[in-house]
Amino acid sequence: MANMQVVGLTTPQEVYVASRDRKFRINELLVIEDPYQGNLIGEVVESNSYNRFIPLSIGNGIHDADVIESLKHLGYSINEDEINIAKVKLISEANFPVVTGCKARLPIFDEVRSHLLKGAREDGLLIGEIKNTEETAETMEEDLRGLCEMFSNGKVYKTRNVPFFLDLRSFQQYPHIGVFGGSGSGKSFGLRVIMEEVMKHRFPALILDPHYEMEFSESQENGLEKRDFKDVFKKFQIGEDIGVEFLNLSRGDLMALLSAVSPLTEAMSSAVQELHLRGDTYLSFSNRLELLGEALEMGRSRIEQALKQDMEPMEQEKYIKMRQLFEKYQNTPLPSVQGIIWRLRRLYSSGLFSHDIKPVKETMMQGKLAVIQGPIWLLQVFSTYLLSNIYHQRRDYKDGELKGQPSGEYFPPFIIATDEAHNFAPKGKDTATKGIITEIAQEGRKYGVFLILATQRPTLLDETVTAQLNTKIIFRTVRASDIGTISEETDIKVEEARRLPYLPSGDAFVSSPLFGRTVAIRVRFPHTRSPHTQNPLDEIKFYRETSEDNLFDAIKPHLPIYAANFAKAVEEINAAAGANYEVRTLKAALDELVAKGKLKKQASPLGDIFIEP
Numbered sequence: 001m002a003n004m005q006v007v008g009l010t011t012p013q014e015v016y017v018a019s020r021d022r023k024f025r026i027n028e029l030l031v032i033e034d035p036y037q038g039n040l041i042g043e044v045v046e047s048n049s050y051n052r053f054i055p056l057s058i059g060n061g062i063h064d065a066d067v068i069e070s071l072k073h074l075g076y077s078i079n080e081d082e083i084n085i086a087k088v089k090l091i092s093e094a095n096f097p098v099v100t101g102c103k104a105r106l107p108i109f110d111e112v113r114s115h116l117l118k119g120a121r122e123d124g125l126l127i128g129e130i131k132n133t134e135e136t137a138e139t140m141e142e143d144l145r146g147l148c149e150m151f152s153n154g155k156v157y158k159t160r161n162v163p164f165f166l167d168l169r170s171f172q173q174y175p176h177i178g179v180f181g182g183s184g185s186g187k188s189f190g191l192r193v194i195m196e197e198v199m200k201h202r203f204p205a206l207i208l209d210p211h212y213e214m215e216f217s218e219s220q221e222n223g224l225e226k227r228d229f230k231d232v233f234k235k236f237q238i239g240e241d242i243g244v245e246f247l248n249l250s251r252g253d254l255m256a257l258l259s260a261v262s263p264l265t266e267a268m269s270s271a272v273q274e275l276h277l278r279g280d281t282y283l284s285f286s287n288r289l290e291l292l293g294e295a296l297e298m299g300r301s302r303i304e305q306a307l308k309q310d311m312e313p314m315e316q317e318k319y320i321k322m323r324q325l326f327e328k329y330q331n332t333p334l335p336s337v338q339g340i341i342w343r344l345r346r347l348y349s350s351g352l353f354s355h356d357i358k359p360v361k362e363t364m365m366q367g368k369l370a371v372i373q374g375p376i377w378l379l380q381v382f383s384t385y386l387l388s389n390i391y392h393q394r395r396d397y398k399d400g401e402l403k404g405q406p407s408g409e410y411f412p413p414f415i416i417a418t419d420e421a422h423n424f425a426p427k428g429k430d431t432a433t434k435g436i437i438t439e440i441a442q443e444g445r446k447y448g449v450f451l452i453l454a455t456q457r458p459t460l461l462d463e464t465v466t467a468q469l470n471t472k473i474i475f476r477t478v479r480a481s482d483i484g485t486i487s488e489e490t491d492i493k494v495e496e497a498r499r500l501p502y503l504p505s506g507d508a509f510v511s512s513p514l515f516g517r518t519v520a521i522r523v524r525f526p527h528t529r530s531p532h533t534q535n536p537l538d539e540i541k542f543y544r545e546t547s548e549d550n551l552f553d554a555i556k557p558h559l560p561i562y563a564a565n566f567a568k569a570v571e572e573i574n575a576a577a578g579a580n581y582e583v584r585t586l587k588a589a590l591d592e593l594v595a596k597g598k599l600k601k602q603a604s605p606l607g608d609i610f611i612e613p
């Protein structure tokens with residue numbers, strides 16, 4: 001075993017450890033054998049190596065002199081040996097400064113189990129591995145070994161480190177999770193892994209998916225273990241599979257929907273207040289608005305005049321209705337009515353009002369993941385309604401149960417996840433969704449409703465919400481303002497914050513009150529992949545090849561093709577290949593097949609002939 005010793009000045013929080021024959025790795029845990037205080041556990045936060053070619057200087061130099069002095073005392077020859085020095089932070093503060101010169105060593109698993117594993121394994125979401133714990137993992141029990149697959153340098157392999165679990169049971173105490181990281185940092189992989197784990201536990205969940213990437217039916221090609229999630233998630237497109245039932249909208253819901261399209265002016269809000277009536281369907285509400293709009297445009301005298309004309313009874317009825325509306329709502333400004341109308345039309349044309357949220361609820365009731373897809377504006381509109389609806393159903397059920405008078409239909413605890421969370425709960429701006437997300441962030445715990453919010457820009461996320469995210473998973477972050485926010489909002493150490501811009505994709509720090517410190521992890525390789533992982537270059541190649549194959553199959557029966565009967569061939573080939581060639585483009589495509597050697601071209605007195613090679 002490597003020889004390691006505490007060197008230099010020590011404090012109850014921090015020591016330097018030196019070794020001649022072992023390089024220290026950042027975030028590894030060490031046991032410091034203090035003769036008076038017993039064994040103390042510390043974590044390497046900085047690691048340096050020196051030899052005679054590199055002058056010895058540590059950190060800001062304060063410790064130089066006494067570190068060198070004590071190295072000499074301990075028998076190191078500063079000018080000859082390689083010396084490895086680690087800055088080590090004690091995980092729990094010691095009572096006194098650590099004794100200089102005392103021995104340090106790598107821990108066996110049982111000594112550090114409580115710092116690495118929390119909760120029962122069967123309740124854990126297996127997120128990945130704890131960095132630099134190989135040696136300690138060797139003393140770990142068999143059934144904790146090699147639990148997940150990792151991916152590095154193009155290779156997939158079983159982890160050799162201690163696994164990292166997030167304890168699902170502890171969500172009740174520390175409910176919400178933030179996932180932060182810049183572009184390409186591994187945030188989407190991370191979110192995917194979390195959702196896969198949630199599905200493994202059959203915990204009801206929904207995810208808002210503005211990027212159309214949360215698809216779990218395709219396995220990673222190079223994964224070792226295949227896992228099928230096809231039966232435990234369901235994808236819904238807003239406006240196509242799901243929507244909101246207009247009849248069930250409260251006035252508040254309706255206003256939230258309209259304002260999610262574009263913020264409502266005060267005049268518009270009060271117009272909605274007046275014009276939306278209990279029991280309104282989309283048709284009755286929109287008719288009322290359209291007629292009122294027309295009436296306000298015409299004005300009273302022109303309506304009266306129109307009514308004096310001879311007209312069809314239907315027409316007459318319309319003008320009578322317009323007159324009534326005019327009398328009742330004449331003080332409503334026309335631009336407000338028009339503003340509401342176009343917002344309403346936008347919602348209608350999205351298909352939102354042609355469906356309901358039943359399929360989402362059913363999916364969640366069955367302990368599955370509902371993936372909700374749509375453009376971000378529509379997701380905002382829809383999720384406001386959806387989240388309020390299911391959260392309040394859960395809350396009412398639970399409150400009823402507590403009061404001993406169960407009311408309402410049962411709805412299970414659930415998880416809500418989203419990427420681009422700063423769009424749903426932005427700092428300093430009101431959006432339709434912000435209210436409900438803040439409410440869940442603050443009170444969801446009581447009802448077993450948990451948030452997983454991912455964003456590239458933690459600084460743009462509403463502070464109240466950020467403050468409620470107990471567990472934060474932090475990937476590579478480059479922007480100084482975001483590093484600032486992260487430093488303020490987590491217990492991440494200065495040394496770790498400094499490393500944030502350089503973390504490799506897939507590495508992250510997890511800051512969680514459950515661990516009481518930041519844990520450095522690498523996220524496991526997901527079982528499934530996003531539908532966008534195909535390289536655009538491959539996509540083009542694939543498309544070209546398949547369309548060439550299709551064309552070849554379609555022309556085969558027509559070979560040989562003479563230039564003279566090209567026009568006739570085009571029609572038949574288009575019909576057979578479902579294509580849209582013209583004489584000119586077909587000729588070009590055939591020439592390309594000739595160039596590829598799939599066809600041959602012969603010159604003849606009647607023009608070119610294409611034949612099989």
Ligand SMILES: Nc1ncnc2c1ncn2[C@@H]1O[C@H](COP(=O)(O)OP(=O)(O)OP(=O)(O)O)[C@@H](O)[C@H]1O
Binds near residue numbers: 182185190507524
């Ligand atoms: N846990 C991981 N293990 C191995 N490789 C990873 C891991 N996470 C990410 N990567 C690599 O980094 C790439 C980018 O990761 P990912 O798509 O998750 O980034 P991102 O942070 O979500 O970026 P964006 O926000 O732009 O989508 C992946 O395609 C993959 O090659």
